[in-house]
Amino acid sequence: xxxPEEKIAVAQLSVFSxxxxxxxxxxxxxxxxxxxxxxxAVHSGMDLLAALMxxxxxxxxxxxxxxxxxxxxxxYENLSGMVEGILIFLAAGWIIYEAARRLFGREGExxxxxxxxxxxxxxxxxxxxxxxxxxxxxxxxxxxxxxxxAYHLLTDVWTSVGVIVALVxxxxxxxxWLDPIVAIFVALLIIRTAFGITKRSxxxxxxxxxxxxxxxxxxxVIRSHESDVLNFHKLxxxxxxxxxxxxxxxxxxRYQSVKQSHDLVDELEEEIKVALMHASVVVHIEPCDARxxxxxxxxxxxxxxxQKVPDETSDCRLKK
Numbered sequence: 001x002x003x004p005e006e007k008i009a010v011a012q013l014s015v016f017s018x019x020x021x022x023x024x025x026x027x028x029x030x031x032x033x034x035x036x037x038x039x040x041a042v043h044s045g046m047d048l049l050a051a052l053m054x055x056x057x058x059x060x061x062x063x064x065x066x067x068x069x070x071x072x073x074x075x076y077e078n079l080s081g082m083v084e085g086i087l088i089f090l091a092a093g094w095i096i097y098e099a100a101r102r103l104f105g106r107e108g109e110x111x112x113x114x115x116x117x118x119x120x121x122x123x124x125x126x127x128x129x130x131x132x133x134x135x136x137x138x139x140x141x142x143x144x145x146x147x148x149x150a151y152h153l154l155t156d157v158w159t160s161v162g163v164i165v166a167l168v169x170x171x172x173x174x175x176x177w178l179d180p181i182v183a184i185f186v187a188l189l190i191i192r193t194a195f196g197i198t199k200r201s202x203x204x205x206x207x208x209x210x211x212x213x214x215x216x217x218x219x220x221v222i223r224s225h226e227s228d229v230l231n232f233h234k235l236x237x238x239x240x241x242x243x244x245x246x247x248x249x250x251x252x253x254r255y256q257s258v259k260q261s262h263d264l265v266d267e268l269e270e271e272i273k274v275a276l277m278h279a280s281v282v283v284h285i286e287p288c289d290a291r292x293x294x295x296x297x298x299x300x301x302x303x304x305x306x307q308k309v310p311d312e313t314s315d316c317r318l319k320k
Contacts (some may be wrong), residue, residue: 007146009136011055014149017130018048022125028119034110035102039095039183040123043159043190045151046091050084054145078201078240081148088152092190099183110179113171117164124160127153142277148197155193159186178254179185210244214276218246221271228264230288246272247282254287261285264273279319 025041110116131153138146166182169175209215215237222232235248250268252261269281 006137007141007143008055010060010134011051011146013129014046014051014134014153015055018044018051018153019128021126022048025123028112032110032112032116033291034116034167034179035095035098036166036179036183036186037120038162039099039186040120040156040159042095043186044123044154046084046088046190047149047156049087050149050152053080053084054149056080063072078144080145081197081201084148084152085194085201086193088190088197089141092187092194095183095187095190099180099187100114102183103177103180110167110170110176113167117167120160120164120167124157124164127156127160135150147200149248151197155189159189162186176288196199207238210239210246214244217275218248218272219307220250221268221275222250224271225268227263228256228260234284244279245282246276246279247284249284249286251286251288260285 022041025037025044029035029037029041043302068128070307097227134146134150134153137143137152161184164186166178170178189245206313218235218237219232230251230253232248232250235246237244237246239245250265252264255263265285272281273279
């Protein structure tokens, strides 16, 4: 299955599973009078909305560049992740409000505890299966939207465990205050997840540079061609959804022909694309200023060492 089709298929699976869980939890939570179970229904509702947004964003991000979007549609995934994070913050706030009202208002008792435990167990198993599948495809396709959806569901696994433990304790102890306490705990876990998702999504929208590990990988590819490259500078790299955009200036010996430089650039671009998936690479070639020993002794000079030089200069200095 092609990557875009696989992403869309697993996003649709998430939509289906969350729809079923929202209906089960909401109906049972109301019948039980349990704010913890209702909070789980709200949580799954946010997951359903996130799954719908992920389904839309992965389909849009797979669209090729067009006349209005010259760099593709990768940022749809970042936008989706940011909106998901904001919605989850709002849902967590509502859960905390309802739990506090129940905790201090001493409203009705929780019933149908056995049914609640059964539904939460089903929720835990289903979310574990779908979340694991989402995370696997997200890692394979480098999809931020699917990764955010996977984290939602895997967080639900732990919150479901917490609700089950609370319901079991309530059954044996009769302590009704455990219900809102667990609901608040669920909300805090939701906030933690939402913060991470929102932060990563916003970084993509603001064109934050690729992490140092990936920049070093790009540099290592360039340095592997030290017999043909004198130095490089103005290396810029950003990520939009699963797409990486990289551009840099490459300084080559003056005597190198246009074809040699073109072939070198093609080779570098392909090697970088192998090292980093979904990479788009643009290389600007510059001839050295003829002050380096290699060009003075051309074409018989020994190879120099590649040096990354400051952006404000294109000097073709070599490491000794």
